[in-house]
Amino acid sequence: MSEHAAHGEHHGFAHPAPVWQLLAVFFALVGLTILTVFQATLDLGNMELIISLFIATIKAALVILFFMHMLHDKPLNAIIFLSSFVFVALFIGFTLMDVHAYKDSVELKEVDSPRMLVEPAE
Amino acid sequence: MSHDTATIEDLHGHDSHGHGEHGHMPFLAHHFDDPEQQFDSGKLGMWLFLVTEVLFFSGMFCAYSIYRSLHPEVWTFASQFLNETLGAFNTGVLLFSSLSMAWGVRCAQLRQRTGLVVCLAITLGCAAMFLGIKAIEYTHKWDMGLLPAGSYESQFLPGAHHEGLSPWLYVLSFVPAACVVGFGGWYLWTLAKGQKRLSEVAGPLLVTALCYFVGVFIGIAFQNAEASAHAKHGADTHAADKPADGHSTADHSAIESHSSALASDESHEAPHGDTSKETSSEKSHASQTSLVGPAHRAPGDPTEAQVDQAGGAGLFFSIYYCMTGVHAVHILGGMLVLAWLLVRATKDHFNEQYFGPVDYVGLYWHLVDLIWIYLFPLLYLIK
Secondary structure, three states: OHHHHHHOOOOOOOOOOOHHHHHHHHHHHHHHHHHHHHHHHOOOOOHHHHHHHHHHHHHHHHHHHHHOOHHHOOHHHHHHHHHHHHHHHHHHHHHHHHHHHHHHHHHHHHHHOHHHOOOOOO | OOOOHHHHHHHHOOOOOOOOOOOOOOOOOOOOOOHHHHHHHHHHHHHHHHHHHHHHHHHHHHHHHHHHHHOHHHHHHHHHHOOHHHHHHHHHHHHHHHHHHHHHHHHHHOOOHHHHHHHHHHHHHHHHHHHHHHHHHHHHHHHHOOOOOOOOOOOOOOOOOOOOOOHHHHHHOHHHHHHHHHHHHHHHHHHHHOOHHHHHHHHHHHHHHHHHHHHHHHHHHHHHHHHHHHHHHOHHHOOOOOOOOOOOOOOOOOHHHHOOOOOOOOOOOOOOOOOOOOOOOOOOOOOHHHHOOOOOOOOOOHHHHHHHHHOHHHHHHHHHHHHHHHHHHHHHHHHHHHHHHHHHHHOOOOEOOEOHHHHHHHHHHHHHHHHHHHHHHHHHOOO
16 A cells, blocks of 8 residues: 555556557557558468467557556456466367367368369369 | 555544445445455456456357368458458457547546546447448348358359348348437437436437448448459459359358268259259269359369368358357447446546446457457458
8 A cells, every 4th residue: 555655645546547658559559450451461371370460469468568557457467367368378279289180080081072072163 | 455444444434334334435335445455356357257258259269270270271262252441440440449448547547527428438439330340241241142151152153242232231220220319319308408417428329329320331431442443353254144042052061061971952953044953962062163154253263162162161251250240249248338337427436546447348348359459360361
């Protein structure tokens, strides 16, 4: 409590974000959106997904840190929220590993299947 | 937490714990020591809720990653039917609503009543505009037969395109139109009766309902611009008429395309005037392209026709509708709580000691924005 008392009586425990910061974050987000749309017009092959996800993650970080005030939040809240992404990574990562472990046998069946013997258009 | 009894008694006004006896803190629940503890508890609960939201959406992102990693060609093919311009514009709309939400939290913390009402109104308006543009995107796809697996209609068959405004758009716009009438009438009533506070609720709600139609018109404008650009490219492909009812054939058993579990295709009907009537679906996919005569549009790539017919594109649209639809439901839910905040803001409930509800709704709103930040490149920007 004493640290907040030093803050002065004016805002109490509230930390109003300065307007310039909100605007700066917003324009950074718009700029990154334009960047990701531009990046999609380039032919980057396999890098495309990685780059677009990288840009999206920067945007997400900006939103979380400034709009969601995580920068000034209690560390416990940050740990709880960010730990959810650990579990998301485990969930998606292990499922993908599993799917791709069986991928080859599944595709062997596909070759046998008449449904997959689709001829391309002449 | 502080056990400074003097402070606590100061905040509670006096010793006895009872509802409505917090003196100048009408919203301090009696089981909390002080406003900060109440705020921190609520915020912890909100973060926990957001964790469940992230995990909830991760199921859909998981389905997305599995099918995209197994069938990347399906994603390349199907995402070309998404309107990148509208997606990018909607991203901007959501980002702006996030800005106004964050600004609203600031206003609540600084006890700026009018500022908070304006910020909440802008946030609501952006949400409605987002849904209006989404309605244009959805109805256009429904007209084109770009439907979930099982209902998806081949894009290389004649008659898959629809001109003019979709009848579905009228269906989707019914509730917003009713809201315009209802809120408009209420707003005029409050003005006539001189109910200033209620008019500050009805006015923003009327603007919100109108913003849906702003979104619809923006969507139509972008859609038309896109269509005229396309018309220059492929004006010569409109060769054949639509066969009466026979073109919803090969795509019915979409998901099972690689398991071949379904052998017969009951709904199969040969198109009008076709000589080679197919009885078993075992080979029907192989001859599908030649079966229907001249294609509405030529596949750019042999794999495109294959993806289109084998039903993989329907699977893409299943995932697309599921992810964007659940996201849109979250927008709707957010709009309801924002309207509740608007009512409380006009009652001047929020101040530097009590701004929790605005902050929590803000957290939720930013998370919804966050999910869209990932959905946009993952669905719209695939090449």
